[in-house]
Amino acid sequence: MSNVKSKKKIAIIISCVCAGLAVFIVVWLMICGYLWTWGPFSDMANLRFKNLQGNGEQYSVENVEELDESPLNGMNICYLGSSVTYGASSLQTSFVEYIAKRNNTTYVKEAVSGTTLVDEGINSYISRMQSLDKDAHFDVFVCQLSTNDATQNKALGEVSADGTTEFDTHTVCGAIEYIITYVTQTWNCPVVFYTNSYYQSEPYAAMVDALKEIQQKYGIGVIDLYTDEEFNDISDEQRSLYMADDIHPTKAGYLEWWTPKMEEYLYDFIGQNI
Numbered sequence: 555m556s557n558v559k560s561k562k563k564i565a566i567i568i569s570c571v572c573a574g575l576a577v578f579i580v581v582w583l584m585i586c587g588y589l590w591t592w593g594p595f596s597d598m599a600n601l602r603f604k605n606l607q608g609n610g611e612q613y614s615v616e617n618v619e620e621l622d623e624s625p626l627n628g629m630n631i632c633y634l635g636s637s638v639t640y641g642a643s644s645l646q647t648s649f650v651e652y653i654a655k656r657n658n659t660t661y662v663k664e665a666v667s668g669t670t671l672v673d674e675g676i677n678s679y680i681s682r683m684q685s686l687d688k689d690a691h692f693d694v695f696v697c698q699l700s701t702n703d704a705t706q707n708k709a710l711g712e713v714s715a716d717g718t719t720e721f722d723t724h725t726v727c728g729a730i731e732y733i734i735t736y737v738t739q740t741w742n743c744p745v746v747f748y749t750n751s752y753y754q755s756e757p758y759a760a761m762v763d764a765l766k767e768i769q770q771k772y773g774i775g776v777i778d779l780y781t782d783e784e785f786n787d788i789s790d791e792q793r794s795l796y797m798a799d800d801i802h803p804t805k806a807g808y809l810e811w812w813t814p815k816m817e818e819y820l821y822d823f824i825g826q827n828i
Contacts, residue, residue, distance in 0.1 A: 603643050608795045608804025615651045618809065625821045626657035630691060632741075633663050634683055634733070635698030638750060640665035643798035644805045652813045653820075662686065671700050671730060672708040673723035680723055680732060688740055694824060695737045699730075699749045699765055701801050704758035713767050727764050734772050744827040746775035748816060752786040753800040775823040777816055785815055 603609055611617070633639050633650050640663075641648035650663050664682050673680040679700065703726050711725025721735070722728035730747070737745050747769075749762050762780045769776045779785055788796070788811070796807030803812055 603645060603798060603804075606643075606798060606804050608798070608806035609644055610806070613805035613809050615647060615655050618652060618655045620658055621656050624657040625824055626653070626659050626817075628658060629693035629824075630660045630662075632686065632690075632692040632695045633661060633665065633697075634679055634695070635665045636669045636679075636700050636702055637665070637667035638701070638802060639663065639698045640667055641805075641808070642667045643802035644808060647805055647808070648803075649808045649813045649816055652809050653817060656813070657817070662690070662692070665698075668702055669700065670703045670706060670708055671726055671733070672703055673729055673732075678729075680729060680736075683733060683736060690741065692741045692743045693828065694744050694746060694820070695741065696746045696748065696820075697733060699747050699758075699761055701750055701753075701755070701758060704755050704761055707757060710757070710760055710764060713764065713771060716771070726761055727768065730765065730768055731772075734768070734774055744775065744824065745772075746777060746820065746823060748777035749780040750801060751779045751797075751803075751812070752781070775819065775827075777819045779812065779815065782815075 631653070637643075639648055639650065640646060641650075648663075648665075650661055650665075653659060654661050664686060666677050666682065669677045669679060669682070671679045675681065679697070709725045711722055711727035713727050714721060714731055718731075719735075721732040723732050734745050737743065747765055749765070750758070758780070762778065765776055766778070768774070792811075796803055796811045798804050798807075
């Protein structure tokens with residue numbers, strides 16, 4: 555009889571420990587979502603971001619007017635990226651929605667926060683790109699130079715020699731070259747990469763340099779917000795309005811700062827390539 559009671563007590567203790575561990579994991583994931591926009595509860599960060607001045611109602615897509623004329627009018631654009639493309643600090647609104655509204659474009663927005671160019675898992679840029687409809691028509695493919703690869707210290711690698719057809723996708727350079735090649739072969743449309751605005755990061759600076767080398771090899775477009783001194787020369791007051799942190803823009807940052815620069819580049823690039 556005592557053995558039965560002991561086993562019951564042990565079972566109860568184990569059940570309590572498991573339940574406590576489950577609660578801890580859920581609470582921890584909620585904290586990660588709220589503070590760092592990471593994990594299954596990433597949208598909880600909206601509770602913080604909705605009160606930022608730069609995410610005010612006046613910057614909502616609904617209040618943006620369509621341009622009378624646009625070289626992008628009627629185009630279907632595919633965007634591949636992570637949190638900056640997603641709009642993680644701006645209530646899921648990014649330059650994607652502003653460009654679409656202003657220029658009367660349709661779009662596919664394949665963006666997942668925390669993901670990398672380097673192909674490591676089902677949420678990598680490459681894995682998600684490969685899941686896109688191969689029969690879709692894209693007029694241009696816009697890809698983010700992910701800050702996550704720099705933050706997570708992913709291997710940079712090297713630009714491949716001419717004629718190379720297999721790439722080391724476990725490096726940043728190899729992943730970028732693979733994406734360019736895959737897009738060209740699958741959708742036969744121009745490819746444009748864009749960088750973040752400037753923030754202090756030696757690994758990311760090295761990624762930008764490598765991207766420019768890749769640009770020379772493949773003739774892709776590069777919207778370089780990172781090294782553009784004039785673009786980055788904004789006041790502290792503007793930066794406070796435009797950025798939620800060093801990496802992620804607010805709605806105001808996308809609408810008033812990033813979108814006009816990206817549109818300007820796309821107008822010129824598409825005019826030369828389509």
